[in-house]
Amino acid sequence: MSSRVPLTYGRKVLELFRNPKNLGRIDDADAEALAGSLACGDMIAIYLKIDKSTEKIIDAKFESYGCAANIAAASILTEMVKGKPLHDAWKISWRDVSDNLGGLPSVKYHCGVLAVGALRRAIRAYYVNSPKPEWLPKEPTPEEKHALEEEKLIDALARRTQKLSANA
Numbered sequence: 001m002s003s004r005v006p007l008t009y010g011r012k013v014l015e016l017f018r019n020p021k022n023l024g025r026i027d028d029a030d031a032e033a034l035a036g037s038l039a040c041g042d043m044i045a046i047y048l049k050i051d052k053s054t055e056k057i058i059d060a061k062f063e064s065y066g067c068a069a070n071i072a073a074a075s076i077l078t079e080m081v082k083g084k085p086l087h088d089a090w091k092i093s094w095r096d097v098s099d100n101l102g103g104l105p106s107v108k109y110h111c112g113v114l115a116v117g118a119l120r121r122a123i124r125a126y127y128v129n130s131p132k133p134e135w136l137p138k139e140p141t142p143e144e145k146h147a148l149e150e151e152k153l154i155d156a157l158a159r160r161t162q163k164l165s166a167n168a
Contacts, residue, residue, distance in 0.1 A: 009068055010102035012076075017068035022061045022078035029061075033121030035114045035147050042066035042111065044074045046118040048081075050126060055086045062118075069101075069108035073115040076100045086123055087135045092116060094143060110150055117147025 009017075026032075026047035036043030043066060049059035060078035064071045077097055081089040094112030098104045104112060120143065127136060140148070 007069075007105050007108065009072075009105070012100075012102045013069060013072040013104065016072035016075040016101070020062075020064075020071050020075040022075060022082075023063070024061050025063060026059060026061050031122040031126035033118050033125050035118035035121060036066070036070075036151065042070045042114060044070065044114050044118045046074070046078070046115075046122045048122050048126070050086065057081045057084055057086065057089055062115075067108070067111070069104055069111040070114065072101055073097050073104070073111040074118075077115045077119060081119065086126065087133065090120065090123055090135065092119065113143065113147050113150060116143050120144050 026049050029047040030050040031048040032046060034043065034045045043064065045063040047061045048057055051058050060081050062074040062078050064074045080092055080100060094109065094116045097112035097115055098109065120141065
């Protein structure tokens with residue numbers, strides 16, 4: 001008998017899992033980034049098309065490898081950023097993602113963290129070869145650090161699991 005308790009997802013999470021919006025690549029994206037870990041299966045790639053004169057996001061797409069919450073978080077985030085200037089998109093937090101989904105189970109907050117982490121990496125990537133705007137922090141934000149810490153933890157746990165499996 002399994003001791004696992006099924007997660008209760010809200011209506012919006014389930015809807016976006018079944019019918020994600022903006023799923024796919026933008027082949028000529030102006031910015032793209034990846035957050036997550038193959039070790040746990042939760043990964044999000046974000047692709048942005050940006051109007052260079054206004055720095056507004058004119059299109060956003062994602063690819064996601066992971067659970068329902070991961071797919072829903074990436075989907076809602078792409079909806080949230082369309083039409084926004086980069087500096088407004090930068091301000092979106094994982095809590096904003098969760099709130100727009102009607103809430104996430106606490107064990108799935110990391111899905112919002114990964115989505116925002118991918119977005120912020122994409123925005124940073126956009127400015128790699130151009131002057132950085134004043135609003136863009138020079139150092140990684142707590143949310144970016146959180147996504148990086150999660151990726152490192154997941155990879156460490158995966159290596160440990162592989163080692164234990166090999167010794168069994």
